Amino acid sequence: MTVTYLQDFEALARNGGPGEPWLQHLRQEAVERFRRLGFPAPREEDWRFNNLAPIVTTPFRLAPADGSGVAAEALSPFLYALPGSATLVFVNGRYVPALSTPGSLPGGVRLDHLSGAFASDGELLSRHLGRYARSEKNGFTALNTAFVRDGAFLYVPAGVEIADPVQVLFVTDPRAEGGVTYPRNFYFLERGAGAAVIESYITLGDFVSFTNAVTEAVVGAGARLTHLKIQRESERAYHVGTTHVQQGRESQVHSHSVSLGAAICRNNLDLVLDGPGIESGLLGLYLGRGSQEVDNHTFILHAHPNCSTREVYKGILDGASHGIFNGKVYVTREAQKTDAKQTNRNLLLSDRARVDTKPQLEIFADDVKCTHGAAVGSLDQQAAFYLKTRGIGGALARKILTYAFAAEVLEEIPWDPVRTELEQEVMSRLEERGG
Amino acid sequence: MLEITNLHARAGEKPILNGITLSVKEGEVHAVMGPNGSGKSTLAQVLAGHPAYEVTDGSVTFLGQDLLELEPEERAKLGLFLAFQYPVEIPGVTNAYLLRAAYNELRKARGQEEVDPMDFMDLVEEKLKLVDWGPEILSRSVNAGFSGGEKKRNEILQMAVLEPKLAILDETDSGLDIDALRTVADGVNRLRRPDNATIVVTHYQRLLNYIVPDYVHVLAGGRIVRSGGKELALELEAKGYEWLTEEAVTA
Numbered sequence: 104m105t106v107t108y109l110q111d112f113e114a115l116a117r118n119g120g121p122g123e124p125w126l127q128h129l130r131q132e133a134v135e136r137f138r139r140l141g142f143p144a145p146r147e148e149d150w151r152f153n154n155l156a157p158i159v160t161t162p163f164r165l166a167p168a169d170g171s172g173v174a175a176e177a178l179s180p181f182l183y184a185l186p187g188s189a190t191l192v193f194v195n196g197r198y199v200p201a202l203s204t205p206g207s208l209p210g211g212v213r214l215d216h217l218s219g220a221f222a223s224d225g226e227l228l229s230r231h232l233g234r235y236a237r238s239e240k241n242g243f244t245a246l247n248t249a250f251v252r253d254g255a256f257l258y259v260p261a262g263v264e265i266a267d268p269v270q271v272l273f274v275t276d277p278r279a280e281g282g283v284t285y286p287r288n289f290y291f292l293e294r295g296a297g298a299a300v301i302e303s304y305i306t307l308g309d310f311v312s313f314t315n316a317v318t319e320a321v322v323g324a325g326a327r328l329t330h331l332k333i334q335r336e337s338e339r340a341y342h343v344g345t346t347h348v349q350q351g352r353e354s355q356v357h358s359h360s361v362s363l364g365a366a367i368c369r370n371n372l373d374l375v376l377d378g379p380g381i382e383s384g385l386l387g388l389y390l391g392r393g394s395q396e397v398d399n400h401t402f403i404l405h406a407h408p409n410c411s412t413r414e415v416y417k418g419i420l421d422g423a424s425h426g427i428f429n430g431k432v433y434v435t436r437e438a439q440k441t442d443a444k445q446t447n448r449n450l451l452l453s454d455r456a457r458v459d460t461k462p463q464l465e466i467f468a469d470d471v472k473c474t475h476g477a478a479v480g481s482l483d484q485q486a487a488f489y490l491k492t493r494g495i496g497g498a499l500a501r502k503i504l505t506y507a508f509a510a511e512v513l514e515e516i517p518w519d520p521v522r523t524e525l526e527q528e529v530m531s532r533l534e535e536r537g538g
Numbered sequence: 539m540l541e542i543t544n545l546h547a548r549a550g551e552k553p554i555l556n557g558i559t560l561s562v563k564e565g566e567v568h569a570v571m572g573p574n575g576s577g578k579s580t581l582a583q584v585l586a587g588h589p590a591y592e593v594t595d596g597s598v599t600f601l602g603q604d605l606l607e608l609e610p611e612e613r614a615k616l617g618l619f620l621a622f623q624y625p626v627e628i629p630g631v632t633n634a635y636l637l638r639a640a641y642n643e644l645r646k647a648r649g650q651e652e653v654d655p656m657d658f659m660d661l662v663e664e665k666l667k668l669v670d671w672g673p674e675i676l677s678r679s680v681n682a683g684f685s686g687g688e689k690k691r692n693e694i695l696q697m698a699v700l701e702p703k704l705a706i707l708d709e710t711d712s713g714l715d716i717d718a719l720r721t722v723a724d725g726v727n728r729l730r731r732p733d734n735a736t737i738v739v740t741h742y743q744r745l746l747n748y749i750v751p752d753y754v755h756v757l758a759g760g761r762i763v764r765s766g767g768k769e770l771a772l773e774l775e776a777k778g779y780e781w782l783t784e785e786a787v788t789a
Binding site: 483484485486488489490491492493494495496497499500503504506507508509510511513514 | 586587588589609610611612613614615619620622625626628629630631635636639640643644647696700
């Protein structure tokens, strides 16, 4: 079912789809890859728990690139009240300046939409775009690269720190029903720089659409990046997102991922620790209900000594939903003194909900401290009894304990308005359940 | 207020309580003492309704109702409170949230309006004084990362907010240093009223220097082997439990 995508590509290329020669080359190469690879097959190890059929068999066409007509008020629940925070809003894959705000950014910082940056930062992009999120093995990434057009571009010069998080919001509205968008983000932090990005994906309304997103982040030596991805699309939508983070020596990355929406959601998160002394944290929360399928694949490459990573992913699965966690930590022979801790915990609220969890450690160094663990369970019975003795039973107790399970991940989100909003969103999901 | 008659209970196949009879009236403080494994903590858990225990014989009446027929939360709403030996940590749920939720559940059960967060704050600030705490404890997660002493103090704070008719303190003294013990005991004493009652479950006499009981009961082998006044606790302190447990065996 690749033919409609290839047709759309030809049409886009005929229209002279924007581009310098390097960009045209990148796209052409990617589309050739996609032509060869197609979509992943169920027999492939990385996709064997997934049901990709609904994505693969639906001929999603390129969504009409029309970002007009969306009212700012409609977006206010998805943009957080963080004074000074710059926002970039994209509707149906297209940047909408009227809905975006420049915020207050330190000198030298360049924040733009990617299409704009092709002109202003072509040299940097030609060297880096597509170099990290590789298309070789992943048809979705190849497809995104073939259609690369818009998304967020952030460049932070050496030693410069942005105080407030940049908010990047991808909106799909009903005009994109049955369509596909290809958000593509690129964040580049020079040595010692600091920045935070909140990347949100939403739909306005309840309809079928497909988001195929790719983010590449290059975090220079000693730089610090906090990245929060929030996926709150319609429960009829499909979402495949790949985030690739390349970390230089002694850099720090705090990654948060919250997935609430989509009929099928697949998040890939790859961290390449390309230098010694790196510290990173990966926190994830995913909720499933109805027939939602939510999948998180994380890959951490420890390739140098003295790096530490801590990963905690938690899932709450209700109805007949299906959770998937696959976390691989790969420690090369050179990566001595690696400290890697990985945990995946899942709460099944219904006996029809299920989860496939596969934490994996592959260690080739001999002096490391690595642990991993996975758990699937129901609510903590000790805590449930404790609440009952305080007069709190039934649905309220269930709500409190389910929320507590999620809160452990949410409470590390460093911005109050964001954390509060997400906590309320999770709470209301639990209340809708009949609590 | 509380009538326990010939109470038998087991955990799995193992009998733990083997015929306990005990009567507690309003205004009274009862101490339940005994060596490890005597069944004293089980008695507290059975009264609170812990699902791990099965009552095989006997009856318990609380404020005229058949306690054993009630769910744990219904017992709480009726005015029974268990201060846990090992209070449970609930990361992610603040003390303020839990206290207000519990308080409102009680109010609803009594047909009263729920209180809003602001009014509740005023109430809770008064209660905090009883355990000598500032308001910062309210924004911390329930018992998460609390020291042993803080956990016990938190139990007393909950008790102060919920104002139970009958409070059962299960080894509230274990793991406390002398200052924490005094704070906790002060809190309990200040909550004593002519219309409520307290059962203090403890291994040691030490706590009873601060919470002075009207009656002391000694448990051994799941039975009360001796009851007396507060002087019985002193006797136990001096002589240990052996003389009583041996009597129980030869009796």
